[in-house]
Amino acid sequence: MFMESNSQYHIRKMLAGDIPQVMEIDLDAFPDQWPHPTSNSFQHELRNKLAHYIVIYQESSAASGDDGRGVIGLKEVVSYIRQLFNRDRFGGADNSNYGRERLAGMAGIWMMFDEAHIVTIAVRKTHKHQGLGEWLLLNIIDLSMQLRAKYVTLEVRVSNTAAQALYEKYGFSRAGTRKKYYSDNGEDAVIMTTCELDLPSYQDRLQRLKEDHHSRCSHCCAVHLMKFMEY
Ligand SMILES: CC(C)(COP(=O)(O)OP(=O)(O)OC[C@H]1O[C@@H](n2cnc3c(N)ncnc32)[C@H](O)[C@@H]1OP(=O)(O)O)[C@@H](O)C(=O)NCCC(=O)NCCS
Secondary structure (H helix, E strand, O other): OOOOOOOOEEEEEOOHHHHHHHHHHHHHHOOOOOOOOOHHHHHHHHHOOOEEEEEEEEEHHHHOOOOOOOOOOHHHHHHHHHHHHHOOOOOHHHOOOOOOEEEEEEEEEEEEOOEEEEEEEEEOHHHOOOOHHHHHHHHHHHHHHHOOOOEEEEEEEOOOHHHHHHHHHOOOEEEEEEOOOOOOOOOOEEEEEOOOOOOHHHHHHHHHHHHHHHHHOOOEOOOOHHHHOOO
């Protein structure tokens, strides 16, 4: 059951000005990972023609406090100042909404031949269990189809049962294991993959999941991501 939220979430392509908040989300979602991606690595990703990143955001009247009561906390003020500071360094001209958007989640893929490989997907801890992770995945799958991927694949920690449940819901199955894949603790990775995305049975499943998500998550804006993307 999803938590109630009065805030409307939107989704769009990640922009350079998002990097400070994307780094916050990354640190929040993967606290034990080492090394953490730097702002340079995200900037590099934005220039990488094979990489495609999306973010979920709330506009600030709703996003001003994690508790949803409209109180601006120290964290938000610090984040706002950091965004202003980073505006020039990260090429803020492509994002006119500095300080007015609070990011709640992000995801990215690399397109490799006919395969879209999910490199990251994460929701802020304070925004979990509202259907946002699922919304990111839905949009990543749609984006992958738009980019003519045949399959979507990923690696996930053996211990990460929450993420595995999400992927299984979307028809990913286990394709193998990469031993000691994660350098921080030597944990194995499970390789997961969809079937061919254009199979009618998969398209039917996806359509049903979209309708179900839409009916449960009215806080996720119904406007389709691809309207905002220029691929
Ligand atoms: C994985 C993650 C993105 C899910 O995001 P979320 O917004 O909390 O998930 P949602 O509310 O959209 O839940 C969607 C589905 O995910 C699964 N799920 C999410 N949290 C779960 C949990 N704690 N236990 C079991 N299943 C869970 C369920 O299948 C759920 O569907 P349901 O509501 O029909 O049961 C989020 O937990 C996260 O950011 N984790 C840290 C980063 C991470 O591990 N990323 C994956 C790297 S491979």
